[in-house]
Amino acid sequence: MSTEEKQLYTVSIYTENNIGLLNRISAIFQRRHINIESLNTSPSEIEGVSKFIIVVNVTEDSIKKIIGQIEKQVEVIKAYYHSLDEIIYQITGLFKIKSELLFEERQIQNIIKESNARIVTVNKEFFVLEKAGKKEEVVDLYNQLSQFGIMQYTRTGLIAVTKEEMKISSLLQTFNN
Structure with a gap:
């Protein structure tokens, strides 16, 4: 698939639960004139860590740049993107x-x-x-x-888990200690 083709991606963002973070993350999409198709926030599998799931219709090049911007936010522990065929939702x-x-x-x-x-x-x-x-x-x-x-x-917004094992749990465990 050409990286210039738009498709739906889920962005999973693991964060500290801080006030104002949602505004800063949505501003990243807004500056690029990208409409958020759905948004869900919830606790993650690690106590004290929140998870955002954002669905957007963009190119792969664009989603990679967005992930880079999101990970620059101080409270963001890690961000990932997946196509719909890589998740159970x-x-x-x-x-x-x-x-x-x-x-x-x-x-x-x-x-x-x-x-x-x-x-x-x-x-x-x-x-x-x-x-x-x-x-x-x-x-x-x-x-x-x-x-x-x-x-x-x-x-609701889309909720999802990945089909492949993610190493996020061990990363989050070290964050929690």
Whole structure:
């Protein structure tokens, strides 16, 4: 693949948990006029170390330069980039729908069953569905349910782990000691 072809990359950034770091990292993308497709922050496998997962559509040359800029931030321990075929990833969507549809529309029950969505809660007014999977699966469920009316909808940023072993854990362990 030519390094000039744009593709989706996940950027994994291991950091100390400091105020203002997210702004500085997003500014790196903003200065290059790169739109962030999704962003997730969470604790990492090492106590006291946070992990950002940012998804962007860029060339490989561009992502290498971005990683270099990110690693210049004082609180950043290490940053990596991966293409989608190098990771195992999921997103989750939540759908709030009128409860009467669950009981009156057999098609809704079939959609839920076929999509492997999970009912999180049901009350008199509404029920909430959760669907985890690839973005396309969540969007497909959205498209199927939207014809019946969705009261609220939200989805997470991409979360991922690499297929290959990463040596980050030993690096982080030394950071923690």
